[in-house]
Amino acid sequence: MEYTVKQLAQLSGVNGRTLRYYDQIGLLKPARINSSGYRIYGPKEVDRLQQILFYRELGLRLDAIKKIINDPSYDELAALKSHYNQLKQKRARLDRIIATVEKTILTKEGGKPMQDKEKFEGFKEKLIRDNELKYGQEIRKKYGDEIVEASNAKLRNMSQEDYQAMVKLEEEIFQLLEKAYASGDPASDPAQELARKHKEWLMYTWPHYSKEKHAGLVDMYVNDEQFTAYYDRKVKGGTQFLREAVLNYLGMNTEKNSSK
Amino acid sequence: MEYTVKQLAQLSGVNGRTLRYYDQIGLLKPARINSSGYRIYGPKEVDRLQQILFYRELGLRLDAIKKIINDPSYDELAALKSHYNQLKQKRARLDRIIATVEKTILTKEGGKPMQDKEKFEGFKEKLIRDNELKYGQEIRKKYGDEIVEASNAKLRNMSQEDYQAMVKLEEEIFQLLEKAYASGDPASDPAQELARKHKEWLMYTWPHYSKEKHAGLVDMYVNDEQFTAYYDRKVKGGTQFLREAVLNYLGMNTEKNSSK
């Protein structure tokens, strides 16, 4: 089947302008342009649009979507399964909001007062999405979906104070990283403190901590540009240094400097 | 309990900047400003923010939310019950999308091809929301929730062709309105044709048509500024004329010109 702009728009429920915009930003190019300049979409584009809408439903930004589906290692089927899980999470969030509404109604009708905190149950998706962005993509590939889901679930149930403590801890880690890096020695006291805090910080969201996973994670940090950018933003080479400090802390040998 | 910007932000999960913005546009003013110029929010503001977030969750725009909760006739409890229904609808929509993903996965794995149309099941909320904006607010007040819900349900199940036909019909109505209005006579042929088409158009979404409801509706058109703006956009006085044409068509007397 082939479709013009309007036809595909009607089929999918999006606006025609949206399709032109998607063409403009290179997110969804038509299969071809006919002799009079019309955009013509084929079956492949229909599927691609469907994928785009799934991602959009999850709240991803268009440039992120573009990156993902243009990635040569993009696996459509795996992506669909991931969608499936995330949509279920989204529904779970909706369930919590619905429960909050129910509770609020009962409160208004019954008179039993509600804690301010309770009033916002379910509205914290953004924090979860941040977590997802930081740890979702890559870790999903390495360790599978479960660990990310569990991490999100834990985050969701985290108390206000815990969350604040966690954010504070993260800041401390960055400060320690600067200090320890200045010492230049991954075995130094501040470096070991850094590694300890990094572990502590991970345990806020990891369901089961293990040395192997921790080591695997810092190893991945070094190889993944997103993570490297994140940990290098204060000091260049910070990611590398963090890895060595953690491996040292865990009593694992860095290949680079084995004994000494 | 009293909160500063950051505290309320952490409590509710929104960004501090968001709260300042809401103050700026007059959507959520702090209870008071303390001696050093800080915004201080009290319990009433906490509740109001919760309401705002409920509406935002449903996809309403901030100016619309402002209108609604500033309306002196705004009934918090009724609003909550309405939220409850709409959130459930939203969840139903999510369920449909989840079902689509499941189906897509099965298709990819099993090989049975999927209809292009099926691929977009669940993504048509916008049409429904438009319907809701046009007919939700006021009709909910007059006839209760059920009729609106039923109307939405009908729209949701409407086929592509029906929908197109309906949109086309709406356009015809506006053209007829112009023509009939020019004649100046609500009993004229084009005016009667107009009324007939208006009925036909309503029947696309109304579960049960009745003369009384039709008459009540056009009556309401005249008194509601949103509707008046809508039907007056081509010709001034069009709403009034439409009302008279319909009442005439239904064999009901307009008080203004009873016999003649």
Add this chain to the structure above:
DNA sequence: CCTTGAGGTTTACGTTACGTCAAGGTTTAT
């Protein structure tokens, strides 16, 4: 054959709901 109406095109400016500085004042903790 010509018109009309519904589609198509590009270009360009407007909008919503914030995010992100910048530059500075205030409060709290050490």
Add this chain to the structure above:
DNA sequence: ATAAACCTTGACGTAACGTAAACCTCAAGG
């Protein structure tokens, strides 16, 4: 006393379109 962590008010930036202008193309009817 000094820094850290708040707060303030601008002011500019942005994402993802909506909308309007000005023009081209195609199918159907008088």
